[in-house]
Amino acid sequence: xxxxxxxxxxxxxxxxxxxxxxxxxxxxxxxxxxxxxxxxxxxxxxxxxxxxxxxxxxxxxxxxxxxxxxxxxxxxxxxxxxxxxxxxxx
Numbered sequence: 001x002x003x004x005x006x007x008x009x010x011x012x013x014x015x016x017x018x019x020x021x022x023x024x025x026x027x028x029x030x031x032x033x034x035x036x037x038x039x040x041x042x043x044x045x046x047x048x049x050x051x052x053x054x055x056x057x058x059x060x061x062x063x064x065x066x067x068x069x070x071x072x073x074x075x076x077x078x079x080x081x082x083x084x085x086x087x088x089x090x
Contacts, residue, residue: 041059041060041061041064042059042060042061042062043059044059044060045058045059045060046058046059046060046062046063047060047063048063054066057077
């Protein structure tokens with residue numbers, strides 16, 4: 001076989017594989033609509049709001065980040081944030 005034929009075969013195979021990978025990536029994005037559109041998560045109420053009192057008033061996005069907030073000591077509510085600001089200003 002000629003060298004140019006082999007190179008063409010390899011390049012064609014790579015092109016086909018990358019087209020397949022792009023197609024699968026787009027399909028995966030469509031099937032997980034919640035993560036492809038984070039603004040939708042920020043509008044929907046937390047799924048655990050009925051089970052857990054601390055989840056009441058949180059959106060799904062807030063609920064996802066809640067563990068990080070607790071680990072880093074961020075205030076959970078506006079009231080707690082205001083209290084911390086008052087303490088800081090004194």
